[in-house]
Amino acid sequence: MSKTTKNQSSLSRTLSLRVAISIGVGIMVGAGIFVFPGIASGQAGPAAMLSFLLAGSIAFIVALCTAELATAMPESGGGYYFVSRTFGPFWGMLIGIGQWLGLVFASAFYLYGFGSYLLDLLKEIGYQPGDPIILIGLATALLLTFINIMGTKSAGRLQNNVVLILTGILTLLFIYGVLQAFGIIGETSLPAPFAPMGYSPVFGVSALIFTSYLGFVQIATVGGEIINPQRNLPRALVASVLIVLCLYLLALFVTNSVLPVNQLKELGETAIVEVARSLIGDIGALIVLFAGLLATFSSANASILSSSRTIFALSKDRLVPEWVSDIHERFGTPHRALFLVGLPIVGILFIGKLEVLAEVASLLHLVIYGLICACVLKLRKKRPVWYVPGFKTPGYPVIPAVGMLAGFGLIFFMKPLSLMLGGSVLLVSALYYLAYAKGKTLTDPSPPHIEPQLRQPRILLPIALPLEKPIPLAILRNFTDLEVLLLGYKELKEQTSPEQFEEEDDGESQKELDKVKKELEDESFDVITELVFTRDVSQAIDNVILEYDCQALLVVKPIEELSRLLIPVYDINQLSKRYATVIYELTKASNLPASLMFIESDESSEDSENENTKDTSAMKSKAIKRLKQAGVQRNKIETSALKVSSISEAVEEKSESDDLVILVEANAKERENFINRIREKISNKIECPLLVVLEEREREEDTEREDSPAEDVEDVEEDKENNAS
Known part of the structure; x- marks a missing residue:
């Protein structure tokens, strides 16, 4: 400098x-x-x-x-x-x-x-x-x-x-x-x-x-x-x-x-x-x-x-x-x-x-x-x-x-x-x-609680070819200045090589992908496309996320109208500033209500019940603060606590067809396993679309610096005041 x-x-x-x-x-x-x-x-x-x-x-x-x-x-x-x-x-x-x-x-x-x-x-x-x-x-x-x-x-x-x-x-x-x-x-x-x-x-x-x-x-x-x-x-x-x-x-x-x-x-x-x-x-x-x-x-x-x-x-x-x-x-x-x-x-x-x-x-x-x-x-x-x-x-x-x-x-x-x-x-x-x-332009403000790279968020939209489900435009239309990374993929059988399939495909998959791209561009979105033939879809998605620095992953499900955000909360580390910004983008025009589900394991022993209650209270105060930063009105935030064995069970129990389920990645180092769980255990069990907010690789190192214990205490006090009022 x-x-x-x-x-x-x-x-x-x-x-x-x-x-x-x-x-x-x-x-x-x-x-x-x-x-x-x-x-x-x-x-x-x-x-x-x-x-x-x-x-x-x-x-x-x-x-x-x-x-x-x-x-x-x-x-x-x-x-x-x-x-x-x-x-x-x-x-x-x-x-x-x-x-x-x-x-x-x-x-x-x-x-x-x-x-x-x-x-x-x-x-x-x-x-x-x-x-x-x-x-x-x-x-x-x-x-x-x-x-x-x-x-x-x-x-x-x-x-x-x-x-x-x-x-x-x-x-x-x-x-x-x-x-x-x-x-x-x-x-x-x-x-x-x-x-x-x-x-x-x-x-x-x-x-x-x-x-x-x-x-x-x-x-x-x-x-x-x-x-x-x-x-x-x-x-x-x-x-x-x-x-x-x-x-x-x-x-x-x-x-x-x-x-x-x-x-x-x-x-x-x-x-x-x-x-x-x-x-x-x-x-x-x-x-x-x-x-x-x-x-x-x-x-x-x-x-x-x-x-x-x-x-x-x-x-x-x-x-x-x-x-x-x-x-x-x-x-x-x-x-x-x-x-x-x-x-x-x-x-x-x-x-x-x-x-x-x-x-x-x-x-x-x-x-x-x-x-x-x-x-x-x-x-x-x-x-x-x-x-x-x-x-x-x-x-x-x-x-x-x-x-x-x-x-x-x-x-x-x-x-x-x-x-x-x-x-x-x-x-x-x-x-x-x-x-x-005259003619001078001004830079947008840079509030300390909004990540600069999310001014134009990039959402990864993986679609299986040929496309069998319509693109969830009802969700994407809530974003402004959105860049869509359209990943078209063909999941191959174990004995088929990508090179062999690409030769047999003869450009048909690319035509299908271009057709979807045009549909999105007609909606005024910036679109980047990638086409892959792979035996391991989760690894391919992980590679694309890293290469293009995507902020969110949207799993396609047909939806005509979006009426509620359903947010399972299971780890305090997932409540990042990026999470607040992505939700802000979704709610700024529609002012959607948000339903927070705080998940506890139903296998907890009696000795750990008090500790779980404290953890849930801390997560609740922090989650509400992030949603308020994202512009969600306090009276539109609903909270509930569930004792279940898995996230997929909780989502399956509470989700409705016009919801958008929002998951937040808590550990970016284990992304491939996380994506596998989404594809195999969550996505197949629900009728509504699912949005995953992706964290940066260095997220674990920044957690303590960004969200100090003092801030957590302030959040709890603020939540007490909100509940009292």
Whole structure:
């Protein structure tokens, strides 16, 4: 591998769950919790709490949709990556540039606020430094850019510590205010009346304050660097929204308990400082100013980190020059992408008036949020082979549809100037795409739980010539991008040599094989053919599997309609990722139910019964997890336990004519014997077709690495939760 290629490799996974949550909370708490309580309460009174609850509910829906997309595509780029892989590079470019510039404007706004808070804090303690807000913001921007270049882990540690201190300060202050409002400390002062201006301002205020919830999707922007994304991404997204929603509701409740609506309207963005002063005196004002410093600092740091990953993702897709995605050899960070974030921030700081630009950032993010929900709707319907999310949005399709409409709907409450500027950013992005990136293609995502070679699975279909049974097209039609290896064979008697029979056959078998090939090609399948004359069919099948690296073997049986998957499970080692992917291909369009049969030997002694029960429980939890990864809904998974002497006996007892029996090869080294058992003891006893998922030769060596005991324990706990629900 060349040095250049190495520099453009994926970023390391170094961000923990705690750091991922702190990135989302750090951006969302930001300046919003210090600026909006006074402004919102001045417009709607205590009913502004409903505005924050409404905006938070929309954010929560988008967080659920983002969690689904992020577990299917845990890559850097977040909203840009999701939209580009769902709707194509053109829409990806619009969202990518919008996400990058939106975060650049937001970072500049936060840094300007940081300078303002620092000056106010200095003035509060009696020092008059003049008015160098821009210089303070500029120096802080350069400092944060340098910290992020030094390493993602260092930047994440800084972010985590700052957010912990900030949320701790705010929580203590607001809890003290709640205790005072309920009369536990001092006199009771509950906010009343609740809606002095009526309920009509609630929706307008929701649009105004929605900028407070712009940070959670940026967790997905650094998804390529989060440890164990299948578990940590959904938790971080949902937890960050809920934490911030609780903080905002506490802030609104305390603000309206301490000061009347008229005074809040007059104070506006400085109201929270006066609220703290009223609660605990001048020390309260100092605490809030200090917390404001931390909030704007953490928001700027998280925005710089996330924005650089958007540029990094655009560069890896060659929609902007490839040199942008180079990774620093020493620090392992995208240093050039970080410079393309830090330098524009420095320039924008000199504009000074950034309120309108902050609203433009909100507008661009609302477009992203609406499209994120649209991605879930489209991908669930289309179900491409790579889309196997570890988390699914509940209430589909209603919840994603509501999120999409709400996200786009709030845009119409924006100011006309903001709409013009946001539209200009999207227009410039479109023109750039047409001039530079038109015609570029994007690679499909590579989720860690889907094997890359199964993007176009190759199924071996052995048929005895002349063909006596019809090809099971009802099964093959469930696959997309399928390659069929059609093996036509003539099983010879012991005394007949292959050479002698081939001469006597005079091409008749080849004509039969070509006829079947044409039937499959008419169904738009890619078909490879092999013709063999052999005394040992199992060995011939084994040889072809190895030569062509087949992923599955389909035993022909006539079938008109496929209605159920029947899956005997007898060995935990057979429950591989390949098994999940092949089943995903079968169920993605038809959403077939699956019946799992857990097989125990009926010859087990009493001493081994408890051990067998434990093994069955482990197999059950793991099998259900694999089926859920394959897209089978939990309520469509049926389980049963059988005590029989053989698999063939179990299959014969439970199978029906419109089933598809799925066996999984547990030991590839003994494949020939396995195929013999299928042909002699299983296939002849059932009326339905049979699909065998084939494992790689090195499967036994990889079993422990792929499925650790810790994962098995997690699977069991997850299954307990599923059963309880």
